[in-house]
Amino acid sequence: MEIYINREHLLKDIEYPDRYLPGNLLKTSAVIFSIILLFLLLFKPFGVSAPEQKIDYFLICVFHALSPAIIIYAYFGILNYLRERSQMNSWTLLQEYVQIGIVLLLTGIAGFLMRDLIYQHIDNWSWYYLWEEIRNSLVAGSLFYFVLRIGNFYFQSKKGDPFVLQFIPLHIEPGESAVLSPVFIKTQVKQDDFSLYLGELLFAKAEGNYIELTSYKDARLSTELKRISLTQFDAQISSHPHFFRCHRAYLVNMLQIEKVSGNSQGYVLAFRFTEAKVPVSRAQLSNFNGLYEQLQQQYST
Structure with missing residues (x-):
């Protein structure tokens, strides 16, 4: 057997x-x-x-x-x-x-x-x-x-938060400027500053004093390593509410999430263009649920 x-x-x-x-x-x-x-x-x-x-x-x-x-x-x-x-x-x-x-x-x-x-x-x-x-x-x-x-x-x-039983992927209109406009990101070293199209970003992962950015552009998945901490990166894109620090090592684009699974011990997020999975820590479940409900009213069709 x-x-x-x-x-x-x-x-x-x-x-x-x-x-x-x-x-x-x-x-x-x-x-x-x-x-x-x-x-x-x-x-x-x-x-x-x-x-x-x-x-x-x-x-x-x-x-x-x-x-x-x-x-x-x-x-x-x-x-x-x-x-x-x-x-x-x-x-x-x-x-x-x-x-x-x-x-x-x-x-x-x-x-x-x-x-x-x-x-x-x-x-x-x-x-x-x-x-x-x-x-x-x-x-x-x-x-x-x-x-x-x-x-x-x-x-x-x-005592945990409820499981997301019916997660409906969020959608956004093609002409939404918050997604199409590039954002300039300042790093610890000026020559390493870069521009990023946030609409193409799936998630960011902490790698010590660096972050690994996973994006989907022109039908191709790409990863880039940038010299900036996840906390500093999060602070610079805080004006974009659809990005969420779901874990101490991860920040995700809520508009790119395809599926949510898990339970009151934590969620696991899946995306449309990659097999990579991102965890949502138990401490962030309530915040994740609350933000999802807000974005669902704003973006879902």
Whole structure:
């Protein structure tokens, strides 16, 4: 039987999860510690006889719950630092699963290293117990992770914005000056200043101190790299209401959107002339919906 994997779903850009942001990381670690500790105390999954325990069972549970909490806090703290230094904005489900897999592997190794402090057993440093700790961490951790993801999705969907059920592409009259007239854009270096026909622009993507402009002109798709930040570019075209900063790394032309899909966790935008997809962050859903309704009254036919 062939196993089907939706590679596009795994590799498309999504919003970096709030739970891993620096301001939420301590809270995330505390929640994980509390849930794991409660689970261990209630179900007592460790099949170890009392004479082999060097410390009280409650302290054993504390050690096993504290270990993944500390690893998650330290690991994603370092990852956040590296992302900020490298100005990396992309995040995909595949990256998410890889990072969680690494965290679970480290948790299993930490559990193995703690055995000599917790248990009195002649084989504490054997390959058998190393494999057992890693296996248990991967199996139990994976189940625990997906249960938390389902719970998080449920609570977010209850307070999230409604899904765009019937998105009708916006249209504009051919003679509209806001689309046909070029706009002069000033960059950080005067010799790099340029003119841009905004009507041809599909979306702009942040690339560090540069932006990548994706346009459709004369039946041809093109991309250009310009020396200007997305924030500076956004400020210079702010008088054109059909351009929207839908994500910290993307700005889109609302008049070029062909299809909207997604849910209360975020939308994904598709365009007429390219297979590229642009995410709308969860924080911008309400603003996106509001602007779409305004433009629909103005431009739709």
